[in-house]
Structure formats: structure tokens, C-alpha cells
Amino acid sequence: MAERVVIDPITRIEGHLRIELETANSQITKAWSETTQFRGLETILQGRDPRDAWAFVGRICGVCTSVHAIASINAVENAIGSNPPEQALRIRDIVLGAQEIQDHVIHFYHLHALDFVDVAACIDADPAKAVAFAQSIGSNWKGNNLTRMTAVRDTVKSIVESGQLSVFTNGYWGHPDYRLPPEANLMAVAHYLDALEFQRSMIRIVTVFGGKNPHPNFLVGGMACAIDPNHSESINQVQLDAVQGWINECVDFVTNCYVPDALAIAGVYKDYFDIGAAQPDFLAVGLTGATYAGDPANARVKSVHTEVEPGVVHLDGDKVSVEAFDPAKITEWASSAWYEYAEGDVGLTPDKGETTVKYTGPKPPYTAAPNDGLPWLSDNPEYTWCKAPRYDGYPVQVGPVARILLGYARGHARTKEIVTMAAQKLGITIGQLNSTAGRTLARAAECLLAAELLANESFPTFVANLKGGDIDVFDASKWEPSSWPSQCSGYSFVEVARGNLSHWVTIENGKISRYQCVVPTTWLAGGRDAQGQQGPYEESLAGNGKHPLADPTQPLEPLRTIHSFDPCMSCAVHVLDVDGQEMAEVLT
Amino acid sequence: MSYKLDGWQEPTLGENLARAGVERRDFLKYCGSLAAIFTVAPSLLGAGNEAMADEITGDLIAEKLADVTKPNVVWLQLQECTGCIESALRSGGTTVEEVVLNLLSVNYNEAIMAAAGDAANKALDSTNAEPHILVVNGSIPVKDGGIYCTMGGKSAEQVLRESAENATAILAVGACAVWGSVQGSNPNPTGAVGVDQIIRDKPVINVAGCPPIAEVITATVAYILTHESLPRTDAEGRPLFAYDQRIHDSCPRRPHFDAGQYVRTFDDEGSRSGWCLYEMGCKGPSTFSACPIIQWNLHTSWPIGAGHPCIGCTEKHFYDRFTPFYHALPNVTGLGIEATAETVGWGLLGATVVGVGLHAGATALRHAAAQKKGDEPLEAFGDIPEPAEPVPAGEEPAASGEEA
Numbered sequence: 001m002a003e004r005v006v007i008d009p010i011t012r013i014e015g016h017l018r019i020e021l022e023t024a025n026s027q028i029t030k031a032w033s034e035t036t037q038f039r040g041l042e043t044i045l046q047g048r049d050p051r052d053a054w055a056f057v058g059r060i061c062g063v064c065t066s067v068h069a070i071a072s073i074n075a076v077e078n079a080i081g082s083n084p085p086e087q088a089l090r091i092r093d094i095v096l097g098a099q100e101i102q103d104h105v106i107h108f109y110h111l112h113a114l115d116f117v118d119v120a121a122c123i124d125a126d127p128a129k130a131v132a133f134a135q136s137i138g139s140n141w142k143g144n145n146l147t148r149m150t151a152v153r154d155t156v157k158s159i160v161e162s163g164q165l166s167v168f169t170n171g172y173w174g175h176p177d178y179r180l181p182p183e184a185n186l187m188a189v190a191h192y193l194d195a196l197e198f199q200r201s202m203i204r205i206v207t208v209f210g211g212k213n214p215h216p217n218f219l220v221g222g223m224a225c226a227i228d229p230n231h232s233e234s235i236n237q238v239q240l241d242a243v244q245g246w247i248n249e250c251v252d253f254v255t256n257c258y259v260p261d262a263l264a265i266a267g268v269y270k271d272y273f274d275i276g277a278a279q280p281d282f283l284a285v286g287l288t289g290a291t292y293a294g295d296p297a298n299a300r301v302k303s304v305h306t307e308v309e310p311g312v313v314h315l316d317g318d319k320v321s322v323e324a325f326d327p328a329k330i331t332e333w334a335s336s337a338w339y340e341y342a343e344g345d346v347g348l349t350p351d352k353g354e355t356t357v358k359y360t361g362p363k364p365p366y367t368a369a370p371n372d373g374l375p376w377l378s379d380n381p382e383y384t385w386c387k388a389p390r391y392d393g394y395p396v397q398v399g400p401v402a403r404i405l406l407g408y409a410r411g412h413a414r415t416k417e418i419v420t421m422a423a424q425k426l427g428i429t430i431g432q433l434n435s436t437a438g439r440t441l442a443r444a445a446e447c448l449l450a451a452e453l454l455a456n457e458s459f460p461t462f463v464a465n466l467k468g469g470d471i472d473v474f475d476a477s478k479w480e481p482s483s484w485p486s487q488c489s490g491y492s493f494v495e496v497a498r499g500n501l502s503h504w505v506t507i508e509n510g511k512i513s514r515y516q517c518v519v520p521t522t523w524l525a526g527g528r529d530a531q532g533q534q535g536p537y538e539e540s541l542a543g544n545g546k547h548p549l550a551d552p553t554q555p556l557e558p559l560r561t562i563h564s565f566d567p568c569m570s571c572a573v574h575v576l577d578v579d580g581q582e583m584a585e586v587l588t
Numbered sequence: 589m590s591y592k593l594d595g596w597q598e599p600t601l602g603e604n605l606a607r608a609g610v611e612r613r614d615f616l617k618y619c620g621s622l623a624a625i626f627t628v629a630p631s632l633l634g635a636g637n638e639a640m641a642d643e644i645t646g647d648l649i650a651e652k653l654a655d656v657t658k659p660n661v662v663w664l665q666l667q668e669c670t671g672c673i674e675s676a677l678r679s680g681g682t683t684v685e686e687v688v689l690n691l692l693s694v695n696y697n698e699a700i701m702a703a704a705g706d707a708a709n710k711a712l713d714s715t716n717a718e719p720h721i722l723v724v725n726g727s728i729p730v731k732d733g734g735i736y737c738t739m740g741g742k743s744a745e746q747v748l749r750e751s752a753e754n755a756t757a758i759l760a761v762g763a764c765a766v767w768g769s770v771q772g773s774n775p776n777p778t779g780a781v782g783v784d785q786i787i788r789d790k791p792v793i794n795v796a797g798c799p800p801i802a803e804v805i806t807a808t809v810a811y812i813l814t815h816e817s818l819p820r821t822d823a824e825g826r827p828l829f830a831y832d833q834r835i836h837d838s839c840p841r842r843p844h845f846d847a848g849q850y851v852r853t854f855d856d857e858g859s860r861s862g863w864c865l866y867e868m869g870c871k872g873p874s875t876f877s878a879c880p881i882i883q884w885n886l887h888t889s890w891p892i893g894a895g896h897p898c899i900g901c902t903e904k905h906f907y908d909r910f911t912p913f914y915h916a917l918p919n920v921t922g923l924g925i926e927a928t929a930e931t932v933g934w935g936l937l938g939a940t941v942v943g944v945g946l947h948a949g950a951t952a953l954r955h956a957a958a959q960k961k962g963d964e965p966l967e968a969f970g971d972i973p974e975p976a977e978p979v980p981a982g983e984e985p986a987a988s989g990e991e992a
Contacts (some may be wrong), residue, residue: 009705010704011702013698013699013700021879037779038737039777040771041770044638044774046777049911051912051914051916056907061670062675063670063671064671077615099689106677117747137675155689165693165695166692166694166698167693167702168691168702169693169715170702171702171703200679200886203678204885204886207894208889211893211894212885212891214675215798217891217899222855223895224854224895225896231861232862233662233862319890338735361735363733363735365742365743366738368706369709374741425604474854479853479854509756556705
């Protein structure tokens with residue numbers, strides 16, 4: 001008999017997500033992905049100075065901070081014809097690289113690991129065995145020592161015994177599907193704390209160039225941070241030395257801590273390579289950090305591994321094929337979302353997109369536990385603030401797994417090498433990357449690529465250019481609005497931590513008249529479309545009717561699968577209003 | 589009473605204080621001062637004792653507090669971007685590990701807590717039922733019955749009200765929680781407002797900024813634990829320890845302002861020489877924040893230090909009042925004209941010229957201006973009329989009826 005389950009809030013994500021399920025025989029048969037926050041930022045942008053837009057849309061998200069700002073300045077530069085100098089682009093590459101590494105590390109340790117790691121169980125661990133376990137999985141991390149492991153165990157012990165568990169309150173400790181031995185749990189908790197310290201240190205790379213983090217500053221036309229080896233108030237050798245040190249920390253942590261931990265956890269939970277498959281189609285414009293201002297086919301501004309061309313990857317079992325990417329095939333549907341389109345239930349391209357709020361859900365509060373007598377959102381055909389993007393009419397996955405598969409399909413040597421190493425070590429096939437564990441593994445593999453890119457290419461290129469005397473970071477020729485066409489539009493694609501991000505802007509008489517973002521989590525968290533096709537979150541939970549859920553009061557298994565996508569709900573929900581009147585009608 | 593916080597080693601506050609050498613009579617004195625500082629909710633006294641709310645004494649608080657173990661915390665994230673908790677993760681003074689594992693018991697925070705769904709909601713309900721510290725990130729969208737942000741099926745407003753009821757201290761952390769920030773900007777489609785526009789019967793500490801500096805967030809918590817009182821604030825509820833000076837007053841580039849050395853274009857020779865960014869639109873003259881002093885991310889740099897003008901993110905309505913961001917502030921007298929509050933005096937309140945050299949008395953003047961109705965706004969302080977009513981007529985936040 002079908003049983004209804006609601007998980008609200010989904011925690012350890014960015015923003016607000018609610019999942020409603022139907023289960024039978026401890027397996028999920030139906031799923032609804034429900035985004036419960038709306039902010040309307042693009043509406044607020046109308047009539048603003050496009051040079052200010054990055055500071056507004058940057059606040060779409062403070063976890064994947066920087067990425068919306070960079071997408072925005074690229075889109076505006078594309079529209080007004082600005083040409084940011086080479087060194088400004090390299091600085092943005094460095095910022096994006098550092099951001100991605102920090103984001104992936106935070107996701108793995110602080111948002112995802114507690115799905116696999118029983119914190120309370122580590123109080124029974126022998127610290128010496130934890131050190132030995134770390135060595136056995138090839139972790140050469142400096143924190144793997146007896147003093148550290150003992151201190152961490154004692155800290156956790158004092159917290160557990162005090163009865164005040166802080167952020168571990170009401171966790172699913174002791175759940176039979178926590179499978180790590182006590183020493184592995186202890187090692188993981190120690191690395192959880194080490195990762196906090198690591199991200200606090202390495203994120204200073206961004207602060208050097210952007211002045212603060214979260215939400216560093218950017219500039220249409222380049223960067224505001226002057227670089228000059230012979231000025232004390234510019235970025236000079238002092239900062240370069242510091243940045244090099246933090247980049248070394250990145251390579252060390254990712255290589256010696258994150259990747260071995262991810263491989264070890266994937267090895268223990270290997271059945272999750274057969275759980276959580278979503279649609280076998282994947283979209284990416286390149287590898288991690290790939291950036292295009294305008295259509296990738298003829299973009300003036302592009303960076304990071306441009307030899308790996310954009311593409312849509314199709315998995316058929318273990319057979320991988322790739323087709324060329326066409327931006328014109330992107331549409332967004334509002335079939336299951338609380339918006340209405342003038343033309344009815346159709347798919348609209350981002351440059352023609354519209355959003356008029358039409359809330360049809362129940363008045364809050366709605367149900368938070370079965371049998372509380374409150375309404376369910378899935379009782380209605382519309383149940384989310386998130387639209388449903390489609391490529392050529394079908395749902396696709398974006399994110400690290402999409403980029404890893406694209407690199408693999410396009411023959412990128414280092415990607416193939418890392419994927420082959422991981423697959424051999426774990427005994428999995430390429431087709432099994434379309435899974436809960438596959439997405440988590442791909443993120444770790446990509447983080448290694450990102451650290452290597454930062455250490456071996458982005459930063460060395462920046463320094464080499466500087467050595468050659470290239471210190472320009474700003475194109476002043478298109479700063480004044482009088483230098484812009486009276487009407488222009490532009491867009492950009494950037495491969496950011498959670499997947500493919502695009503921003504689309506139209507400028508009239510120096511002001512923004514239209515702004516739209518198509519965001520990774522929108523691709524993934526959106527609901528059903530007019531054809532009834534589920535979004536990737538929903539498909540991963542209910543695609544084959546076999547996703548486990550042993551105890552609905554302790555929904556550990558679906559949390560693993562949802563977290564494998566690294567949800568970012570504030571990113572996912574955006575509203576474009578091309579016509580202020582429409583918005584006013586709805587809101588007054 | 590001096591009490592050095594060296595971790596929470598004993599089970600209860602009473603025992604910890606004894607361990608730290610705190611005399612019972614000092615403790616009672618402290619609790620007497622607490623009675624004046626905190627509003628203790630009637631429900632804290634238990635059913636049938638609501639009438640005692642007017643008779644809260646130091647003894648009563650002492651009785652309640654002596655049994656308290658680590659302070660419990662509810663750390664809400666309402667309508668926002670998660671940037672504030674991300675900022676807290678970057679704190680190097682009191683680290684987030686210290687806050688979460690040693691100083692406090694953060695029993696509810698969606699971004700980092702292990703539990704989800706029903707288990708998370710139960711953690712929230714049980715913590716809300718007892719005295720606790722409430723930290724809020726994010727704004728409250730009050731339009732259309734609260735449909736624009738829900739968690740656990742409840743509107744953000746309902747969650748906030750329930751969490752505030754037994755809170756002994758309320759910290760609104762970040763521009764969203766302080767006034768609505770980016771989503772509260774014109775035309776404010778969701779009716780986003782700050783915490784102190786919903787919770788009016790208790791003091792709310794406003795830790796302003798988008799996001800606030802990491803160390804300012806954790807230090808505000810640590811301040812309360814160390815000083816055993818809420819921090820002193822300015823008229824907008826911002827702790828003076830981080831918001832008593834304008835950026836312009838403590839800016840290392842100030843001598844260039846006084847000398848008339850300005851960046852005229854990004855990446856020009858002045859930019860490479862670290863000259864003043866006033867002409868590039870810097871809002872430092874109108875922005876109260878310790879950015880130049882504390883700096884960001886373990887003292888690595890700060891916005892002006894990295895060559896970008898300040899956008900004024902610790903000030904209310906900066907997305908409307910301070911935009912376009914790259915336009916120079918109006919009516920700022922330049923070239924080193926200095927004046928004190930005494931020489932300019934009250935005439936300033938109606939004046940069209942506001943000296944940025946007024947740093948000595950700026951804070952006091954600002955407060956006076958804020959309290960004096962009918963005066964001309966101080967443009968350079970961002971005090972132009974508010975661009976939009978945050979709460980549309982007829983859509984005042986519901987006062988009750990959501991507890992069912």
C-alpha cells in the first residue's frame with residue numbers, strides 16, 4: 001500500500017527544498033521536487049544600470065558566491081561590446097577555480113558526508129586505528145595523526161555525553177545503514193573539521209582579487225584590482241606569493257584528503273552506483289570553469305580548456321556519445337510551477353522568457369508530517385517555484401558528472417585518466433556514473449582537475465603574463481553608457497560548481513530591460529513539464545521504483561541521492577519579468 | 589564581575605561559574621542586570637504564572653539560568669542566499685567550530701544540521717520551547733500570506749514568531765535579516781522585511797552587511813557570552829564595536845582624499861597607487877562599518893583595498909539609495925575641509941552640504957537626525973526618502989492566528 005512521505009526541510013543544502021514521496025514496500029514510487037522560496041531578483045533589476053547588475057545577481061547565492069557575478073559581467077560585456085583585457089580574464093579564472101574547489105570541499109564534508117558518516121559512532125573509535133585506516137585508503141593528509149584523532153574523538157565524546165548535540169541534534173545516529181567502521185567515522189569527522197580550516201584559508205585567493213568573500217567585487221570591463229609589480233598598493237609579489245601558498249594548500253588537501261575520502265566512502269556504499277540514476281543525458285559547455293561570453297560557436301571571450309567543445313552527452317548503458325550544443329534548443333517550462341505564460345503551457349527560450357506569478361498552492365502552513373491534517377503540495381499539478389528547463393525538449397543533467405562525461409567523450413586525456421583510475425579502483429563502469437555515488441565521485445574527480453588547473457595553468461599563465469609586462473585589467477572604452485548601442489543584448493555560459501549557468505540580458509538606452517538566469521539547480525530541481533517528464537531530482541528518486549527508503553521517519557537514503565546533486569535552491573528560483581505591468585497586476 | 593570564558597566544561601551554567609570562581613552574590617547581581625536587559629517571555633514562567641511577567645527578578649533569572657547547560661541556539665535561515673552562514677564559516681577569531689561545538693549548542697540550522705524533515709522540525713520545536721539565543725539570517729516575505737518562503741510547511745513569518753517567543757537574545761545577521769536587502773529592493777515583489785519589523789517587543793541586534801564580516805558575526809555571539817550583556821548599539825541596532833565609525837574615517841586611503849588624489853578611471857595610475865575611490869562611486873563616506881579595521885578573510889584584504897569602491901552594504905536600502913553604484917555620492921565636500929560637529933552644529937540637519945570631514949561627531953549627528961522628524965534628509969548619509977514601502981497597505985504582518 002502506498003505511503004505518503006514528506007521531507008521538509010531538506011537540510012544541508014542552500015535555500016529551501018521540500019520533497020514529497022510515495023513509497024511502497026520500502027521503495028519510492030513517486031516523487032515531487034518542491035522549491036519553497038521565491039525572491040524575484042530579476043524583476044528588481046529592471047531599469048537599473050547594467051554595470052550594477054553583478055552586485056544584485058551575485059546575491060542570488062552566497063554558497064556559489066562569485067559565479068553569478070562573473071556570469072553577469074560576461075553577459076553585459078557581450079551586450080555592450082566590452083573587451084576585458086587578458087589579465088582580467090585570468091583573474092576571473094583564478095577566482096572561479098578557487099570558488100569551485102572551496103564549494104566542492106564544503107559540499108562533500110559539510111553538506112553530504114553526514115549521509116554516510118555516523119558522528120556518534122566515532123566515540124567508540126580507537127584513534128590509532130583511525131590513523132591506520134586513513135593510511136590504508138591512501139590518505140597522506142597531515143591531520144592523520146594520533147594527537148589530532150584523539151582530540152577529535154574526545155571533543156565528540158564530550159558533546160554526545162553532554163546531551164546537547166548542537167548541529168548533530170536528532171541526527172539518524174545508529175541507523176542500520178550507516179556502514180563505516182568506527183575508525184572510519186572518526187577519520188571522517190576529523191577531516192570534516194580540517195576541511196573547515198582549509199576552506200577558511202584557501203578562500204583568501206578570492207579576497208586578494210575581490211576584496212571580500214562571500215560576495216567579492218567584480219567590474220564590467222575587467223577587474224577593479226590593479227596589478228603592478230612595482231607598486232605597494234597594487235597586487236604585487238607579496239600577494240602572488242600568498243596566493244601561490246594557498247594554491248599549494250588546495251592541491252594538497254584535494255589530493256591527499258578529499259579524493260581518498262571520496263573513493264573510500266564510495267567503496268563502502270558501492271550499491272549507490274546502482275541507485276539514484278536520473279536522465280541519461282548531460283549538458284555542459286566544457287570542463288570546470290569553462291566560460292563563454294555569447295554563443296560558444298563564435299564567442300569573442302572564452303576561457304579554460306576551450307579544446308573541450310560544448311556538447312550534450314548521451315549514455316546508453318556504457319556507450320557514450322556526444323552531440324553538438326545549440327543554445328537555441330534551451331527552453332523553460334512552467335507546467336508544474338506557480339507561474340503562467342501568456343501563450344499557455346509552452347516552453348520558452350530564455351531570451352523570450354516571462355514569469356507572471358500565479359500561486360495555486362494551499363495557504364501555509366502545509367503538511368510537515370503525515371496525518372497532521374494539513375494539505376500536501378503534490379495534491380495540485382503546480383507545486384514549486386522552480387521552472388523546468390529542457391534541452392531540445394528533454395530533461396538533462398548538468399554539473400560535475402556532466403562535465404566529466406563530456407571530457408571523457410571528447411577525449412580529454414587527464415579526465416580519462418582520472419575516470420579510469422577511479423573506475424578500476426572501485427570496479428564500476430562508465431555507465432554507473434549516472435547514479436547517486438557517481439555524481440558524488442565525479443565531483444571529487446572534478447575537484448582534482450580544478451586544483452590542477454589552478455596550480456598548473458590559470459595561475460602560472462597569469463604570472464607569466466605579468467612577467468611579460470601585461471598589467472592591464474580594465475577596458476575603459478565601453479565604460480560610459482554613451483558608448484553603448486541604444487539597444488543591445490548579450491548572454492554568457494559559465495561552468496560553475498553545480499553545473500551549467502547562463503545569464504541573459506537586454507539593455508535599452510543604458511538600462512536593463514530584461515534579465516534572465518538559467519541556473520544549474522533549475523535544470524536539476526525543476527518539476528514535471530507539459531509532457532509529464534519528471535525533473536532529474538524526481539527521476540533519480542522515482543525513476544525506476546526501486547530507490548530504497550527503509551524508515552520514512554529517518555529518510556537517510558533519499559537524502560543521499562538529493563545531496564548528490566548539491567542543491568542550491570536560491571539559485572534555482574528566479575523570475576524574469578519583461579513587462580513590469582504584469583508583475584504589478586499580480587502583486588497588487 | 590569578571591568571568592573568563594574558557595569553554596563549557598561543567599554541565600550547567602551555575603557549575604561553570606563556580607568553577608570560574610564566580611561568587612554566588614556576583615551571579616545574583618549579574619542576573620539582576622539581566623532582568624533589565626532581556627525580556628523574559630511569560631511562557632518561560634510556566635502556565636498560570638503569566639502575571640509574574642511584570643515581576644521578573646534577578647532571583648528568578650538566577651534560578652532559571654543556574655540550571656542552563658550550554659546556551660541553546662536556533663539559527664534560522666529565512667529568505668536569503670546562505671552567504672551569511674558561509675561568512676560565519678570563514679571566521680578566524682572565534683571559529684565556527686568553536687561556536688558550534690564548544691560555546692553554544694546550535695540545535696537548529698538548516699545549512700549544517702544533520703537531521704532533516706520531521707527530525708529537524710522536532711529539534712526546532714523543542715529548542716523553541718526553552719529559553720535560547722535566536723540568530724536569524726534572511727528576510728521575511730510578508731506578501732500574499734507568506735507563500736514566498738516556507739520551511740517545514742510554515743511561512744517564514746510563522747517560523748520567526750515561534751522562534752522569537754522564548755528567545756532571550758535576538759540577532760538579525762546580514763542585510764536581509766536587518767531590512768530585506770536585495771529582494772527587499774524596489775519594487776520588493778515579495779514584501780521582504782527585516783526581523784525588527786516583525787518582532788517589536790524585544791530588542792534585536794542588527795549585525796549589518798551583505799554579508800557581515802565573519803569575525804563580526806561570531807564576535808557578536810561571543811560578546812554576549814563574554815560580557816554577559818547585549819552589545820551597545822547605534823540607533824539602527826548595530827553593535828558599536830563594529831559599526832561606530834564610517835569607513836571613510838578609518839580608511840587608509842583617506843590621506844589621498846584629503847590631498848585630492850583620486851582614481852579617475854579604473855586601472856589608471858591613481859588606481860595602481862592606491863588613491864581615493866570617491867569619484868568612482870565609493871560609499872565609504874556614508875557607510876558605518878569596521879571593514880578597514882578588521883578587514884576580510886583573516887585580514888587578507890577588503891573591498892577598497894582590492895581597488896573597488898565600497899557599495900555601502902552595511903547601510904539600509906543600499907541597493908536603492910546607493911545605486912547606481914559607480915556614481916559619486918552627492919554633496920560631499922572634498923579637498924580636506926575639516927569641521928567638527930560643534931562648528932557645524934544643528935544647522936547641518938537641514939543643510940544641503942554635508943561635510944565628510946565630520947567624522948568626529950558623525951555618529952551622534954546621525955542618531956540625532958534619525959530621531960528628529962521633519963528634517964531634510966542627509967543625502968550623503970543615504971538618508972533620502974525610502975524608495976518603496978516594504979509592506980503594502982492592507983498587508984501588515986498577521987499578528988496572530990498562525991499558531992494553530
